[in-house]
Amino acid sequence: MDLRESPEDQDRTIVAFYKAHQKNWAGPLNCRLEGDTAIGEGVTRFFFSICMQKLRSGFSLNCGNANITRLFEGEPDYLVPSSSSLLVDSDLFQMAGRMLGHCFLHGGPGFVGMSQAILHVLLGGSPDVATVTIKDCPDIDIRETITLVIGRTTRQVKQLRKGLKETHLWHLMTERPDVVPLIFPREKDASLTSEAILHAITWPGATDDDSEDEWPVETTSRTTGYLREFIENVSSNDRKELLRFWTGWEVLPRELIVAMTSSKYPTAATCIETLRLPTH
Incomplete structure (x- = not known):
């Protein structure tokens, strides 16, 4: 992915990569920006973080009459696949899977x-018994007909399932239903607390091991x-934005390292999950 290109061209690169056939999705991935x-693992984390953000917020592509193409619509915890036939015909939900x-x-x-409700059908549940609420319908004008929501997303769900199968994740999801909330977490479960981050941090002492300079305890x-x-x-x-800067993505690692530096601005070594703070 070329960061010098426009957002639209960057998104086209991501879409082209995931629309390619016969890739070993379980194999190692080496990314270069x-x-x-x-370089390194932090770049790979950044790439995946960007991909997941695009799935939720939309791609900078004009697939119709909008500058942003959203594959999923609706409120938090009630996101449903877009009913756009253009997106379905372009196999973009298979790409999403x-x-x-x-x-x-x-x-x-x-x-x-x-x-x-979408997860229920995705995992093989009957659409007839899916619990659909008014919030599952992103179009306020037709919320009187919320029972149509599942029927309008049948092809999208099938494509999602096909894409997941191609990555060999589908077998795990069906055999271990307990992993599904990890793949599709609710908003409250994905929130990042201050306690969790602070617990993971290894703070610097009076001397920064990453530098030859010694910093007074007061400064640190x-x-x-x-x-x-x-x-x-x-x-x-x-906090998630901070973690993306710190490690490359919003997944909290076991350890976060804080170090001191004489540079003018904060910097991060995402591969070793180290945040360097200026002392001035």
């Missing part, structure tokens, strides 16, 4: 907020205190 010096499976197999974030305490205060007071989404 053209126009950026970053590949993206979901590929990301999960590489330890990436899940797809947050899918409608439980003041600088790390700013970070702690930020983590405790911002929203879950802001």
Whole structure:
């Protein structure tokens, strides 16, 4: 992916990659960001994070009469596949299934907020007994006919299932239903708390092992205190943005490392999950 290109061209690259046939989705993935010096595992994490964000918020592609093409519509925890026949005919939901499976197999974030009614049908449940609520209908004008929601997404769900099967994740989902909430978490389960992040952090001591410089305890305490205060007071989404800068994606690792630096701005070594804070 070339970061020097326009958002539309970057999204076309992602779509082209996941629409390609006969790929080994379970195999190792080596990513390179053209126009950026970053290398290693952090780049791969960044790529998967971008893919999952695009699935939820839309691609910068004009597939009709809009500059943003959304594959899923609706409110949080009630996202349903778009009813656009153009997207279905373009096999974009099969592509979405590949993206979901590929990301999960590489330890990436899940797809947050899918409608439980859609998941019920995706996993083989009968549409006739799916529990559909008014929020499962993204079109306010036709919420009087919410029972049509499942029927309008049959082809989309079949494509999603096909894409998941191609990544070999489908067998795991059917044999181990307990993993489904990890692949398709609810909003509340995907929230990132300050306690979770702070518990994972290894704070620097008086001496930064990554640098030859020695920092006074007062300087270290003041600088790390700013970070702690930020983590405790911002929203879950802001914490996820911090984690993306820190590690490449919003998945919380077992350990986050904080180090000190004499540089002007904060920097991150995403491959080793290290955030370097300026001391000034």
